[in-house]
Amino acid sequence: MNKKVCVIGLGYIGLPSACLIANASFNVYGVDIDKDVIANIKSYNIDLNEPSLRSLLKKSIKRKNLKLLNIPTISDFFLICTPTPIKFLNKQIQPDLTFVFQAIDSFIPYLKNKDSIIIESTIPIGTTEKIKEYIFNFRPDINELYIAYCPERVLPGNIIFELKNNTRIVGGINKASTNKIANFYKKFVSGNILKTTSKIAEMCKLAENAYRDVNIAFANELSFICQNNNISTSEVINLTNHHPRVKILQPGIGVGGHCIPVDPWFLISENYEVSKMMKAAREVNTDKTIYVYKDIKQKIKNFFDQNKRLPFVSFLGITYKENSNDIREAPAVEIIKKVSQNFTNFFVVDPFVDEFLNIKTQSIEKALERSDIFFILVKHKKFKAINLNTKKDLIIFDYTK
Numbered sequence: 001m002n003k004k005v006c007v008i009g010l011g012y013i014g015l016p017s018a019c020l021i022a023n024a025s026f027n028v029y030g031v032d033i034d035k036d037v038i039a040n041i042k043s044y045n046i047d048l049n050e051p052s053l054r055s056l057l058k059k060s061i062k063r064k065n066l067k068l069l070n071i072p073t074i075s076d077f078f079l080i081c082t083p084t085p086i087k088f089l090n091k092q093i094q095p096d097l098t099f100v101f102q103a104i105d106s107f108i109p110y111l112k113n114k115d116s117i118i119i120e121s122t123i124p125i126g127t128t129e130k131i132k133e134y135i136f137n138f139r140p141d142i143n144e145l146y147i148a149y150c151p152e153r154v155l156p157g158n159i160i161f162e163l164k165n166n167t168r169i170v171g172g173i174n175k176a177s178t179n180k181i182a183n184f185y186k187k188f189v190s191g192n193i194l195k196t197t198s199k200i201a202e203m204c205k206l207a208e209n210a211y212r213d214v215n216i217a218f219a220n221e222l223s224f225i226c227q228n229n230n231i232s233t234s235e236v237i238n239l240t241n242h243h244p245r246v247k248i249l250q251p252g253i254g255v256g257g258h259c260i261p262v263d264p265w266f267l268i269s270e271n272y273e274v275s276k277m278m279k280a281a282r283e284v285n286t287d288k289t290i291y292v293y294k295d296i297k298q299k300i301k302n303f304f305d306q307n308k309r310l311p312f313v314s315f316l317g318i319t320y321k322e323n324s325n326d327i328r329e330a331p332a333v334e335i336i337k338k339v340s341q342n343f344t345n346f347f348v349v350d351p352f353v354d355e356f357l358n359i360k361t362q363s364i365e366k367a368l369e370r371s372d373i374f375f376i377l378v379k380h381k382k383f384k385a386i387n388l389n390t391k392k393d394l395i396i397f398d399y400t401k
């Protein structure tokens with residue numbers, strides 16, 4: 001008989017994982033507390049920017065390998081994919097594990113001996129061990145569980161491919177857990193499965209995202225220095241990257257998304273004195289967003305001073321990264337939110353987003369027709385294909401280089 005798997009939290013990570021596991025001949029229960037999420041999935045109203053997700057979902061539901069529920073049920077595997085945001089507590093930024101522990105509370109009554117619990121949500125070092133203690137405390141009748149932390153490192157827009165093909169880390173609370181859960185992943189992952197302890201796996205995930213944050217901060221800091229010296233950042237980076245051992249990233253308008261601006265705090269909050277570079281990186285990347293906002297305000301004012309009228313402007317790109325529809329923690333959203341407090345003469349153009357903050361996005365053609373200024377905030381591939389120089393007097397400021 002097929003093993004049963006409860007996937008808890010059907011968002012960016014949980015839904016594709018549930019579909020993939022269901023197509024590997026497990027019986028999957030996809031669980032989400034949000035009734036709208038379940039209703040949207042049932043009517044296939046899901047992320048169109050995720051290739052093959054819809055077909056995989058249809059196949060799993062048709063074959064009855066995937067059932068959608070609001071609460072967990074008896075299973076052999078419980079996979080936690082709930083959000084892990086940050087919160088302010090005692091004037092400090094700290095991880096908020098409420099959703100992870102709510103998910104655990106919801107399946108504790110259904111646990112039986114020899115079940116497996118897998119945490120895919122990003123968590124601070126030592127949390128998997130705490131989860132083990134928490135569960136055994138509530139269920140002293142159970143004497144054996146397999147528990148492991150298995151981080152995700154997928155790219156939104158290519159999640160199904162990366163879930164299948166990326167190298168995965170499986171970190172158990174003991175060898176038996178690591179082996180049992182690594183064997184589970186082997187059923188639907190073709191990438192390498194690397195085995196370790198839960199604490200190392202937790203640290204690896206956080207190190208990956210802190211590394212990205214620090215490297216982006218370096219590029220953003222260079223852009224500030226180039227700006228001060230009136231030289232082109234992109235030319236400096238292009239030339240510098242000809243060094244065989246140097247690979248500087250591109251600067252941008254700050255850092256967004258559910259992971260990179262959030263996860264370094266999971267390390268900083270517990271290791272405050274020794275995480276100086278990570279704190280500095282957070283500060284530089286946040287400063288970059290504030291700088292871009294102030295610069296846009298100044299450029300609007302300059303136009304007014306020169307032309308004795310307010311310009312009509314368009315913001316190009318609002319997602320947290322190129323070619324994605326994800327606007328979580330997106331710096332562009334922050335910038336537009338601030339600008340719109342005392343300026344309404346603008347369009348927002350983003351082919352991946354229809355509406356945000358009650359603002360409907362517009363087509364690039366309409367924006368070209370109407371605008372005096374284009375502020376490029378995120379450079380989607382679709383923008384690169386359009387010749388913006390067709391309008392003679394259009395002023396373009398590109399913050400992506």
Ligand SMILES: NC(=O)c1ccc[n+]([C@@H]2O[C@H](COP(=O)([O-])OP(=O)(O)OC[C@H]3O[C@@H](n4cnc5c(N)ncnc54)[C@H](O)[C@@H]3O)[C@@H](O)[C@H]2O)c1
Nearest residue numbers: 009010011012013032033034082084099102103121122152
């Ligand atoms: N999105 C990414 O690219 C990515 C990459 C790597 C790791 N992660 C990590 O994976 C985790 C999930 O991220 P996501 O982007 O999928 O989040 P998400 O916000 O897209 O989805 C989370 C889902 O969990 C549901 N949920 C919350 N509490 C619940 C509960 N108690 N029971 C059942 N459902 C519940 C929510 O309704 C939501 O639908 C996070 O810890 C994140 O850091 C995300």
